[in-house]
Amino acid sequence: MLLTPRQFMLSLFLAAGTGAAVAGGASDPAALATAQAIAARPANEGRVGTMHFAMRNGSGDTRQREALMFHSDTPETIRIAIFFTQPAMISDTAFLTFDHRVGDDENWLYLPATGRVRRLPVSDRGDYFMGTDLSYGDIKDDFKFGLEDWIFTSAREETVDGIRYARLEGEAQSARIIAETGYSRFTALIDTERNFPVDITYLDADGDPLKHIVVEELDTVGGAWTAMRFTVDQLQSGHTTVVYFTDMQHRPHLDDSVFDAESLAYGVPYLD
Amino acid sequence: MRLSRLSASMLAALLALEATAAPLRSSSSLQTESVIAAATRGGVSQLRVILLPETQLRMGRTWSAEGRLRLEGAASDTGLGTRETYSTVSEPWQSGNDVRVEIDAATLSWRKRTTQLTLGKQTVAWGVLDGVQVTDRFDAVRRREVVFTQDRPERISRWGARARFRFGDTRLDAAAAFDGTVNQLAGTGDAFDIRAARSRGGIPAGIVPASIDVDVPDNPTLGVRASRTIGTSDTSVMVIHGPDTEPVFLADGNGVELRYPVRTLLGATWQHAAGARVWRLEGAYIPEQPVNLVPVRGLAAAKESRWLIGSGLDWSLPGGVFLNAQLVVDHIAIGDIDLVRPETDVVSTLRIQRSFRNERWRAVLEMINVLSDGSGSLRPALTWQQGNSLALDLGADLIWGQQSDLIGQFERASRVTLRIRKTF
Numbered sequence A: 001m002l003l004t005p006r007q008f009m010l011s012l013f014l015a016a017g018t019g020a021a022v023a024g025g026a027s028d029p030a031a032l033a034t035a036q037a038i039a040a041r042p043a044n045e046g047r048v049g050t051m052h053f054a055m056r057n058g059s060g061d062t063r064q065r066e067a068l069m070f071h072s073d074t075p076e077t078i079r080i081a082i083f084f085t086q087p088a089m090i091s092d093t094a095f096l097t098f099d100h101r102v103g104d105d106e107n108w109l110y111l112p113a114t115g116r117v118r119r120l121p122v123s124d125r126g127d128y129f130m131g132t133d134l135s136y137g138d139i140k141d142d143f144k145f146g147l148e149d150w151i152f153t154s155a156r157e158e159t160v161d162g163i164r165y166a167r168l169e170g171e172a173q174s175a176r177i178i179a180e181t182g183y184s185r186f187t188a189l190i191d192t193e194r195n196f197p198v199d200i201t202y203l204d205a206d207g208d209p210l211k212h213i214v215v216e217e218l219d220t221v222g223g224a225w226t227a228m229r230f231t232v233d234q235l236q237s238g239h240t241t242v243v244y245f246t247d248m249q250h251r252p253h254l255d256d257s258v259f260d261a262e263s264l265a266y267g268v269p270y271l272d
Numbered sequence B: 001m002r003l004s005r006l007s008a009s010m011l012a013a014l015l016a017l018e019a020t021a022a023p024l025r026s027s028s029s030l031q032t033e034s035v036i037a038a039a040t041r042g043g044v045s046q047l048r049v050i051l052l053p054e055t056q057l058r059m060g061r062t063w064s065a066e067g068r069l070r071l072e073g074a075a076s077d078t079g080l081g082t083r084e085t086y087s088t089v090s091e092p093w094q095s096g097n098d099v100r101v102e103i104d105a106a107t108l109s110w111r112k113r114t115t116q117l118t119l120g121k122q123t124v125a126w127g128v129l130d131g132v133q134v135t136d137r138f139d140a141v142r143r144r145e146v147v148f149t150q151d152r153p154e155r156i157s158r159w160g161a162r163a164r165f166r167f168g169d170t171r172l173d174a175a176a177a178f179d180g181t182v183n184q185l186a187g188t189g190d191a192f193d194i195r196a197a198r199s200r201g202g203i204p205a206g207i208v209p210a211s212i213d214v215d216v217p218d219n220p221t222l223g224v225r226a227s228r229t230i231g232t233s234d235t236s237v238m239v240i241h242g243p244d245t246e247p248v249f250l251a252d253g254n255g256v257e258l259r260y261p262v263r264t265l266l267g268a269t270w271q272h273a274a275g276a277r278v279w280r281l282e283g284a285y286i287p288e289q290p291v292n293l294v295p296v297r298g299l300a301a302a303k304e305s306r307w308l309i310g311s312g313l314d315w316s317l318p319g320g321v322f323l324n325a326q327l328v329v330d331h332i333a334i335g336d337i338d339l340v341r342p343e344t345d346v347v348s349t350l351r352i353q354r355s356f357r358n359e360r361w362r363a364v365l366e367m368i369n370v371l372s373d374g375s376g377s378l379r380p381a382l383t384w385q386q387g388n389s390l391a392l393d394l395g396a397d398l399i400w401g402q403q404s405d406l407i408g409q410f411e412r413a414s415r416v417t418l419r420i421r422k423t424f
Helices: A005-015 A029-039 A136-141 A175-181 A261-266 B002-019 B408-413
Strands: A046-056 A062-073 A077-086 A094-100 A106-111 A116-120 A150-160 A163-172 A185-191 A196-203 A209-221 A224-234 A239-250 B026-030 B032-040 B043-051 B054-059 B063-074 B093-095 B099-112 B115-122 B140-142 B154-156 B158-167 B170-177 B212-215 B221-230 B233-243 B248-252 B255-259 B262-274 B277-293 B300-317 B321-332 B344-356 B361-370 B376-386 B390-400 B415-423
Touching: A029 A150, A029 A163, A094 A261, A106 A261, A116 A261, A116 B262, A150 A185, A163 A175, A209 A239, B248 B277, B248 B300, B277 B321, B390 B408
Parallel strands: B212 B255
Antiparallel strands: A046 A062, A046 A239, A062 A077, A077 A094, A094 A106, A106 A116, A150 A163, A163 A185, A185 A196, A196 A209, A209 A224, A224 A239, B026 B054, B032 B043, B032 B415, B043 B063, B054 B063, B063 B099, B093 B099, B099 B115, B115 B158, B140 B154, B158 B170, B170 B221, B221 B233, B233 B262, B248 B255, B262 B277, B277 B300, B300 B321, B321 B344, B344 B361, B361 B376, B376 B390, B390 B415
């Protein structure tokens, strides 16, 4: 994979020995097994729901977004279409992304003011998604830890409020991963019954706490555990994003027309 | 006359749909308010309020309707633009000099999967480049502020029909506008009133014609576009046939008449996504482009071959910086005749933008350069979004060049702008 100039410079910087330590060893077998179980957690083939964002800054000013989200997961591609419905200032704006397992990803955006669907360059994994505290990488990872991204250093049992969890810790495999994701380490509480992380703290390239994600509600959609409500605290800026879903439905056979880029301009698709 | 009846029938149909809103599956409405204040070296030169009430209705799985009005109010004579360039059915209603009402959209649509049919007052946006018109020449365009608008081009909707289909990987888009509206120009004496002889059919700056009439065409605009996606590349070809949206100036007694002869455009586009970059290319050929000749014994026009070629790059740079760079060449075959415009115009645009603080702030810097005459513009802008419904834009249009230049002719209109957007 080619590095952007910033990633290249950051790689050199980190390789020189400053900043956060980069893992150099192999994963702890028990920790790796936990991460593999999370990665193997079944995904539903398709789901549709109303997505709500509340974004609050340090001074308490809150912006809200509401969108219809269509999600399809096939062996070749994860496709996500988002049609914003609220507030009025961004209503009818639509975003479509294809995350191909092989090859470059693809993004499209429809802005009503321009009247055109525009093919967009792909953002870095570490770039923030539409003003939220979630990065594009967070969204794509879907509460899993990339087995090629991390060295899993420990997984010990821990009891919180009388419930037993696994405490999984990981360090970035390389300076390149730190540059791409913006994360050097993480520590997470894992619900081992559901193989779902419910509390994650990420550290930045300097080893300082960057982001804290708490999953507040889990539910099954088509037999797959799905985060229905979670909060992301950006620990350095004091900004917070709360995400929750309503009217979530399992839709295993979403029509391709839902993910047709040109059709973003037609507005929210109706399903049979 | 027929068009008037058609538009009245469509409005009546929309109103009837509103009246029976109860059984509809969903409905929504919104209002947008904009205020623009622009200050030049001479003080505040423009103060404008725009209200955009909008209604959208969804009727079952397949039918939808949209209605949007544009209500504009301005301090006296500060540039609401011409009305004479509109057809009778689309002409804004005006009260005094300062208040206008225009139908921005009035559509009835039927949709099934990737097929959509739309009747009514609408726009048709084609092309892949940003704010420069190579193949994007179906719509009438609001040019009362030339290119110095937030969204570019500012489209004027027209009454017509559009059908979009998809057959496998190929899409077909056919559109017809039965509405002769061609554009909206700055009024005489407005900040962006054209001054260069090249934009006035050869009439030198400072000479004011005794009268200016507009011959709004009766001809429809017809267009068809076929497009196809192969991997991460999109290609399209298109034909547009209808009145040109750039006027030629011809003598009319002691005055001047603006005419919009019919022309045909053959165009093609290509764009390719490669990770953090998207490459774009457009080309258009207009075999008989109406164009003014240098006046000898009076205003005269001819039809000559015109080529437009444009390329562009979108680049998502590290740190959330977005860059858009474009280059457009506009060439017209002169042969042994003298035209009022140069044989070749070369224009470049560069836009860099970045958002801050979870997209509450956005900074944009745009530079437009006419490389062939040395004129250009620098357009910095800063946007602040407060809560869900308020946005403030502070910007500037800093224009340089000579009075004879494509953009330099508006040098005296350099300005600082403040725009407030509020939605309800």
